[in-house]
Amino acid sequence: MFKFTGLVSGLSRILDKIAGLCMVCAMLLVVANILLRALFSRPVLGVYEYVTFLTVATIGLSLAHCALQNGHIAVSFMFDRLPLKIQELVDLIINTAGLLFWSICAWQVAIFANSTAASGVVSPTSQIPLHPFIYLAAFGLLALGLVLLVRTMESVQRLLQPSLTPLSTPGIKAAKSIQKAAAVNK
Amino acid sequence: GSSAEDNDAGQVVELKLAHFFPSTHPAEEDLIQPWADAIEEATNGQVKITSYPGETLLKADQIYDGVVSGVADMGMSCFSYTRGRFPVMEAFELPGVIYNNSKVASTVAWEGIKQINPEEIQDTKMMMALTTGPGDLFTKAPVRRLEDLQGLEIRATGLSALTLQKLGANPVAMPQSDAYEALSKGVVKGNLSPVEVLKGWKHAEVTKYLTRTPFLYNTLFFVTMNLDKWNSLSPENQKAIEAINEKYFTEVAMGLWDKQNEAAMKWAVEDQGVQEIKLTDEEAERWINLVQPIQDEFVANLDAKGLEGRQVMDTVLELADKYNKEYQ
Amino acid sequence: MSTLVVGLISIIAFFILLVLRMPIAFAMALVGLVGFACLTSPSAAFSMVAKEIYATFSNYSLGVIAMFVWMGFLAFYSGIGTRMYVFAYKLIGHYPGGLAIATQAACGVFGAICGSNTATAATIGAIALPEMKKYKYDDALATASVAAGGVLGVLIPPSVIFIVYGMATEQSVGKLFMAGILPGILLMLLYMAAIALITFRKPGLGPAGPKANWRERTEALRGGLGEVLIIFTLSMGGLFIGWFTPTEAGAVGAAGVLGVALFKKSISWEGFNKSLLDATRTTAMIMLLIAGAMIFGRLMAISRLPFELAQMAGTLPLPPFAVMAIILFIYLVLGCFIDALALVLLTIPIFYPIAVNTLGYDPIWFGVIIVMTVAMGVITPPVGMNVYIIKGVAPDIPLEVIYKGIWPFLGAVVVCLALLIVFPQLATFLPRLMS
Ligand code: NA
Ligand code: NA
Numbered sequence: 001m002f003k004f005t006g007l008v009s010g011l012s013r014i015l016d017k018i019a020g021l022c023m024v025c026a027m028l029l030v031v032a033n034i035l036l037r038a039l040f041s042r043p044v045l046g047v048y049e050y051v052t053f054l055t056v057a058t059i060g061l062s063l064a065h066c067a068l069q070n071g072h073i074a075v076s077f078m079f080d081r082l083p084l085k086i087q088e089l090v091d092l093i094i095n096t097a098g099l100l101f102w103s104i105c106a107w108q109v110a111i112f113a114n115s116t117a118a119s120g121v122v123s124p125t126s127q128i129p130l131h132p133f134i135y136l137a138a139f140g141l142l143a144l145g146l147v148l149l150v151r152t153m154e155s156v157q158r159l160l161q162p163s164l165t166p167l168s169t170p171g172i173k174a175a176k177s178i179q180k181a182a183a184v185n186k
Numbered sequence: 187g188s189s190a191e192d193n194d195a196g197q198v199v200e201l202k203l204a205h206f207f208p209s210t211h212p213a214e215e216d217l218i219q220p221w222a223d224a225i226e227e228a229t230n231g232q233v234k235i236t237s238y239p240g241e242t243l244l245k246a247d248q249i250y251d252g253v254v255s256g257v258a259d260m261g262m263s264c265f266s267y268t269r270g271r272f273p274v275m276e277a278f279e280l281p282g283v284i285y286n287n288s289k290v291a292s293t294v295a296w297e298g299i300k301q302i303n304p305e306e307i308q309d310t311k312m313m314m315a316l317t318t319g320p321g322d323l324f325t326k327a328p329v330r331r332l333e334d335l336q337g338l339e340i341r342a343t344g345l346s347a348l349t350l351q352k353l354g355a356n357p358v359a360m361p362q363s364d365a366y367e368a369l370s371k372g373v374v375k376g377n378l379s380p381v382e383v384l385k386g387w388k389h390a391e392v393t394k395y396l397t398r399t400p401f402l403y404n405t406l407f408f409v410t411m412n413l414d415k416w417n418s419l420s421p422e423n424q425k426a427i428e429a430i431n432e433k434y435f436t437e438v439a440m441g442l443w444d445k446q447n448e449a450a451m452k453w454a455v456e457d458q459g460v461q462e463i464k465l466t467d468e469e470a471e472r473w474i475n476l477v478q479p480i481q482d483e484f485v486a487n488l489d490a491k492g493l494e495g496r497q498v499m500d501t502v503l504e505l506a507d508k509y510n511k512e513y514q
Numbered sequence: 515m516s517t518l519v520v521g522l523i524s525i526i527a528f529f530i531l532l533v534l535r536m537p538i539a540f541a542m543a544l545v546g547l548v549g550f551a552c553l554t555s556p557s558a559a560f561s562m563v564a565k566e567i568y569a570t571f572s573n574y575s576l577g578v579i580a581m582f583v584w585m586g587f588l589a590f591y592s593g594i595g596t597r598m599y600v601f602a603y604k605l606i607g608h609y610p611g612g613l614a615i616a617t618q619a620a621c622g623v624f625g626a627i628c629g630s631n632t633a634t635a636a637t638i639g640a641i642a643l644p645e646m647k648k649y650k651y652d653d654a655l656a657t658a659s660v661a662a663g664g665v666l667g668v669l670i671p672p673s674v675i676f677i678v679y680g681m682a683t684e685q686s687v688g689k690l691f692m693a694g695i696l697p698g699i700l701l702m703l704l705y706m707a708a709i710a711l712i713t714f715r716k717p718g719l720g721p722a723g724p725k726a727n728w729r730e731r732t733e734a735l736r737g738g739l740g741e742v743l744i745i746f747t748l749s750m751g752g753l754f755i756g757w758f759t760p761t762e763a764g765a766v767g768a769a770g771v772l773g774v775a776l777f778k779k780s781i782s783w784e785g786f787n788k789s790l791l792d793a794t795r796t797t798a799m800i801m802l803l804i805a806g807a808m809i810f811g812r813l814m815a816i817s818r819l820p821f822e823l824a825q826m827a828g829t830l831p832l833p834p835f836a837v838m839a840i841i842l843f844i845y846l847v848l849g850c851f852i853d854a855l856a857l858v859l860l861t862i863p864i865f866y867p868i869a870v871n872t873l874g875y876d877p878i879w880f881g882v883i884i885v886m887t888v889a890m891g892v893i894t895p896p897v898g899m900n901v902y903i904i905k906g907v908a909p910d911i912p913l914e915v916i917y918k919g920i921w922p923f924l925g926a927v928v929v930c931l932a933l934l935i936v937f938p939q940l941a942t943f944l945p946r947l948m949s
Contacts, residue, residue, distance in 0.1 A: 020790030023580055023797075030581075030765035037358070037373075038757045041337055045347055046359050048574055055577035056568070059801045062794035071795045072537040072802060073905045075896065075913055079535050094536045101544050108564035115251075122270035124344035125359040129270075137568050202816070208682045209863030240682050240863050242815045248565045255561035256554060361574060364759050366687050367672065371756035388686045 004153075008146045009068055015143055016065035019058045026054040046126030053123075056133045060140030067147040092155035099148040106141035113138055201235045201415065204258035206246035209239040211386075212446055213407075218262065221434045228426040233419065235260065253412050254309050262409045266344055273488060274304040275406060277502045278317065280484055281349040281477040284401045285506060288319025288447070289513040291404050292440035294505040302498055311416035313409040313431050316439040318380040319447065321346075321403030324393040325376030326369070330463055332472055340376045341365050345480075349402055350378060352477050362387060369393060378403055380443060385450035390458040396451075397463045401474055517553055521817030524549040525851060528810070532896055539799075542806030542897075543567075549813040563809055570805040574761065575674060579633045579800055581764030584793035585771050586637030591785035592775035595641030598742050601734040603649060604726035611713030611720035613649055614659045615706045617642045621663030622702040625670035627749045627767065629677070629760050631854065631892055632804075635664025635900045636796055639907040652719035653911050655712065658893075658919025661900040662705060665889040665927070668854070669698035672753075672760035675858055675888065679881045682862045683870075686878075689945035693878045696940050697886065697930065704926040712922055741778065745770040799906045803899065804853065811856035820848060824864035834873040835935075841865055842887050842931070849891020853899050857888050882941040883934060890927045893920050 029050055037043035044050075066072060079087065113134035121130050203222070207213040214237060222235035238244075244252040249263035250271075265275040278295040285291040296315045299307070329335050336354045347357035358374045362383075368374045369392040377389055380403070384390040416424070454460040465473070481499060488495030524545050531541035543563065551559035570576065589595040598620075599613065606612035621638050628634050639660045646656040668675045671691035680687035713720040726734075748770050752758050758766055775781035781789075814820055827840045845865075848857055862884070869875045892900040901916050934940055 016791065016794055019794045019798075020787075023584060023790065023793065026577075027581060027584070027765045027768050030762050031769045034752075034758045034762060034766065037339070041339070041356060043339070043356065043358050045351070045357055048360055051577060052572050052574050055574075055580060056571045058580055058794060059571045059798055062798040063802065066795045066798035066802075069795060069909075071799045071906060071909065072539055073799065073902055073909075073913065074535045074537045075532045079533060090534050094531075094534055097544065098536065098540050101540060101547070104560070105543075105563060105567060108560045109567060112561070112564040112568065119268075120270040120273075121268045124266065124269045125347050127269065133572070134568055137571055141567070208684060210684060210867070238815060240859060242859060242863065243812065244562075245565075245569050248569065251565070252561070256558040257562045257565075360759070364575075364761055366677075368756075368759050370688065371753065371759070373756050373759050386684055387681075388684075388688065391686060391688055 005150050008064075008150050012064035012068050012143055012147060015061040015140070019061035019065075022054045022057040022061070026051050026058065029054070046123070049123040049126045049128065053128070053133050057136055060137040061143075063140045064143035064147045067144050067151075088155065088159050092152065092159060095148060095152040095155050099145060099152050102141055102148060103145040106138050106145055109134060109138035109141060198231065199233050199415070199419065201233065201259040201411075202243060203235050203237045203260035203262070204241075204243035204249050204252060205237070205239055205262035206241045206249070207239055207262075211239070212442060213262070214239045216445075217434065217438050217442055220438070221430065224430045224434065225427055228430050229423045233423055233427065250310070250408070250410065253410055256412055256414075258412075259415045260313070260409070260411045262407060265406050265408060269344055272304075272306050273491060274302060274306055274493060274498055275299075276345065276484060277498050278315075278406045279345055279404045280481055280499075280502070281345070281352075281402045282474050282481050283404075283502060283506050284474075284510065285317075285320050285404060286400065286510050286513060287441075288317055288443035289441045290506065290509040291317040291319045292435075292443075293509045293513070294502060295406050296435060296440070298501055298505055301501055304493075307408075307410075309413060310410040311413055313411055313427075314435045314439055315409070316407050316435070316442060318382065318403075318405045318407075318443045320400040321378055321380045321405075322399050323376055323378050323397040323402070324384060324389055324460070325395050325397065326372065326393055327375060328395045328461070328463060329376070329397045330465070331469055332476075338376060339374045340378055341368060341374045342378045346378050346403055348480060349477055352480065353473060354476075365389065366392060380405070381447040381454070382443060382450045384454040384458075384460065386446075390450075390454035390460050393460065395461050395463055396454065398465065399470075399473070401470065402477070517817045518819055518822060520549055520552050521814060521819035524810075524813055524817070528851070529896070538897070538902060539802040539806035542803075542810040546806070546809035546811075546813040550809075550816060553813075553816050562812055566808050566812065567805050570801060570808055576801065576804060578761050578764040579630055579636070580793065580797040581768050582628050582630070582633035583636045583640070583796050583800070584789060585764060585768040586640035587789040587792045587796075588768060588771040588775065588781070588786075589637075590640050590644065591789045592771065592778075592781035594741055594745075594771060594775065594780070596645060597734075598641070599645035599649075601731070603723060604731045604734045607649065607723040608725040609710075610717040610722045611655070611709045612722070613642075613646050613651060614655055614709045614713070614720055617646070617656075617659055618663050618666075618702050618705045618709070621660070621666045622670060622698070623746070625666040625668075625698065627746075627753065627760075627763050628667050629672035629674045631664045631667045631675075631889060632800055632899055632903050633764070634667030635661055635903045636800065636907055638663060639904050640792070640796075643904075643908050649723065650721050652919075654915050654919030655709070655719045656919075657904045657908060657911055657916040658923055659705070659709060661893050661898070661904045661916060661920065662923035662926070663702075664900045664903070665886075665892065666698055666702055668885055668889055669694045669701060669882075671695065673885070675854060675885050676881065678855060678858050679862060679884065682859065683866050683877060683881070685881060686945075689878050690881050692944040692947075693882050693941045694885065695944055697882055697934055700933065700940065701886070701926065701930045704930050705923060708922040708926045741774045745774060796903075796906050800903060803902055804855075807853035807856055807897075807899070811852055811859075814852060820852075820861050821864055823848075824861060824868065828864075828868040828872060834875070837873055838869065838875065838935075841869065842883070845884070845887040846890060846894070849888055850894050851897050852891070853897070854888040854892050857891065858884065876938065876942055878945050879934075879938050879941045883931065886927065886931055886934065890924065890931075893924060893927075895920075 033044050033047040113131045117131035218237050226234050243258055246263050247267040249261035252258045253261040265272040295317050299315055337356050339356045339358050340350050342350050342357045343359045347359055350357040485495035485499050528541055528545045547559050547563050602616035671694055676690040680690050749763055749767050823844050869880045870877045892898055895917050905913050
């Protein structure tokens with residue numbers, strides 16, 4: 001269990017690093033193209049398609065890490081007043097539903113990628129095949145599903161061993177990097 | 187479950203049609219709406235079509251697939267938005283083929299599709315095909331000769347970008363939604379599009395000249411239907427719909443862009459002071475020679491896929507020749 | 515079952531899932547999927563959801579949000595944002611709420627570069643929220659003022675929503691942009707007035723600092739504002755001269771901030787990494803939210819709920835201003851559930867002909883009114899995209915705290931709308947000057 005949790009969080013961290021790298025590349029590409037166009041009148045054709053592909057990678061690969069940090073926000077104020085046992089039970093149901101939903105989405109996006117590969121769709125200008133990037137999005141959703149699997153397992157554990165850990169509400173546990181960094185900056 | 191028997195019993199088949207044109211666009215007001223009404227009437231109210239314009243149901247590049255998978259029952263969009271999926275259809279958009287107007291280009295496409303009947307569109311039931319007809323170059327500085335075009339940044343995507351590259355221009359690919367701002371600030375110095383765009387996207391506000399190039403550009407639209415839905419209709423209803431399709435193709439669809447282009451041209455010249463430039467025959471000849479290789483590449487590409495490239499190309503050229511004489 | 519009933523049940527189901535603490539993006543996508551499956555078929559619904567997710571991730575215009583968000587975090591981690599706020603604090607920090615007022619000015623100025631309300635809220639939020647916290651500003655006031663300020667991003671040109679409106683109605687985008695300037699400035703001033711009023715009544719919400727003398731101010735100016743001016747001049751000037759398009763401005767801004775930070779050696783490798791980490795997290799959250807909103811929007815379209823509401827309003831036997839009031843009310847209600855961009859796409863095809871052709875309102879004026887009304891929607895509960903964005907940037911502040919602070923700003927938008935209705939010239943004056 002702990003091993004699996006560690007594996008999933010490690011994976012999502014690595015994916016997030018790649019996502020960040022893609023964002024840097026997109027920025028450099030846009031700026032390089034502007035310079036080439038404005039100074040040398042030699043823009044790279046289809047740059048906006050490359051940027052689009054990099055954006056897909058950025059978003060797809062950061063989904064899991066975002067979920068790991070409870071970054072996908074939820075409304076919590078009405079629910080906090082219910083008894084803890086009920087909260088835990090509903091949490092389990094919601095996490096399971098999320099797990100099922102995003103796993104199915106990953107699978108469906110992969111099917112979409114399959115059919116795109118079969119029909120040979122390419123980007124209009126640079127004529128790069130689209131399906132690798134759709135697979136990438138599917139992979140990102142799958143990683144998101146893994147994080148939700150961890151969350152579901154945690155819910156089950158809490159329900160079975162109520163004394164183990166107090167329930168974490170979304171947001172409280174979330175990354176407080178801003179505040180930490182604010183302290184660093186002072 | 188709406189089988190043919192159900193329909194004979196008078197059950198109504200409701201169909202959702204997805205397209206990307208704004209709800210005030212002639213494609214919706216003059217074509218889709220009256221055509222849908224005519225189908226409802228011809229099938230005694232058994233086939234009812236509801237239109238979802240402006241990408242409210244499906245995005246432009248998802249429409250064909252959306253019809254195949256049943257998100258919508260019918261759809262209208264461009265083949266070229268999913269480049270690579272319809273290799274044969276590119277034949278109708280190739281540069282170097284002269285089209286006098288959209289009537290010619292649309293008739294060539296619709297007749298050509300029926301003659302060639304390519305494998306790539308067998309997964310839906312084609313209702314009709316229509317085109318924008320030739321596109322023109324609208325620019326901030328006048329383009330009278332090939333030399334004026336050298337190194338000039340022109341917005342174009344897909345096949346048109348290749349066309350402009352062959353002519354020595356500097357194509358810049360960006361979405362049409364970015365083009366107005368880009369033209370206005372001079373990020374690009376021109377656009378290659380149907381004249382309609384001058385008014386529809388207000389490009390006449392940000393360009394000054396229009397060079398007529400009836401051999402550089404064409405965009406092909408389809409109106410198509412989910413195959414299962416089509417097969418579920420009774421033979422009588424199918425026949426009635428096909429009759430309506432042909433009627434609306436000839437009376438509305440094939441000339442739809444000509445009407446818009448004329449109105450846009452009038453507005454651009456009279457209200458916005460856009461100046462029209464016509465190339466001399468010798469000059470046009472130079473341009474056509476430069477883009478000719480794209481046709482050869484197209485043929486080679488189809489041949490490599492095991493499709494009859496030369497035959498497809500010849501069909502297009504023959505039909506263009508024939509209908510250029512018919513619709514001057 | 516009628517499609518309308520499915521639409522209504524879906525909205526209720528969405529609410530229930532929200533209360534049960536399901537993440538908002540999940541809830542919208544899940545309800546969208548199930549509802550769509552009810553009205554078409556499961557296979558069609560799955561295909562719709564898969565394509566919509568990829569379409570959102572691969573949307574070029576939305577992709578710029580990532581760049582702007584990163585720019586904001588770069589400015590924060592390099593301390594550029596801090597130095598900017600030190601200057602603002604020295605300048606007007608001795609008035610209660612001074613920093614929140616300065617933040618509105620920052621939103622307005624940033625709105626001239628960025629065309630999206632979400633990106634404006636995220637970028638300014640990343641810079642401003644930690645600073646206001648440092649100076650002991652109330653959480654509700656600080657977060658709500660940035661969430662509301664993000665709206666200036668779409669009112670002051672360039673603007674994504676004006677482009678979408680112009681496209682759907684074939685109106686001049688240039689004229690729409692001109693029309694947005696005065697109402698944008700007016701709204702900014704009204705926000706400032708609202709902040710002044712709140713902090714006048716409860717000075718503890720935005721505590722006043724010591725008054726700085728002019729020597730301290732010029733020092734702070736040299737320390738911070740210089741680099742901001744360089745970046746801003748570069749972005750604005752480049753846009754104006756035509757070096758790049760508004761969609762490219764985000765990347766230029768990020769490059770500019772990074773360049774200045776590297777030149778002044780004010781960002782560490784760790785800070786750079788953190789800026790990336792925060793930017794990818796915020797972007798993933800925003801994009802999944804937009805994908806969810808798009809999927810939910812498809813369900814709304816196919817349920818025909820918005821269309822039927824519109825049709826109903828258009829056929830009421832009432833004077834034009836009353837019909838217009840009903841239209842705005844419907845927008846306000848729908849805006850509570852549907853994202854601004856999706857709402858404009860969905861409803862303009864129906865409301866535009868009613869407002870312009872039937873009632874005879876000016877199309878440019880109507881565009882400004884619509885943008886302002888849907889912009890109101892992005893800060894109203896339960897679906898307020900800007901509020902979610904702020905929550906994403908400041909994860910430790912509960913959503914209800916942000917919503918609590920929103921009311922005065924909502925009041926400011928209502929006053930602005932009322933002024934626009936009474937004095938339509940506010941929107942139509944500049945575009946008329948143009949032609
Ligand atoms: Na803006
Ligand atoms: Na709202």
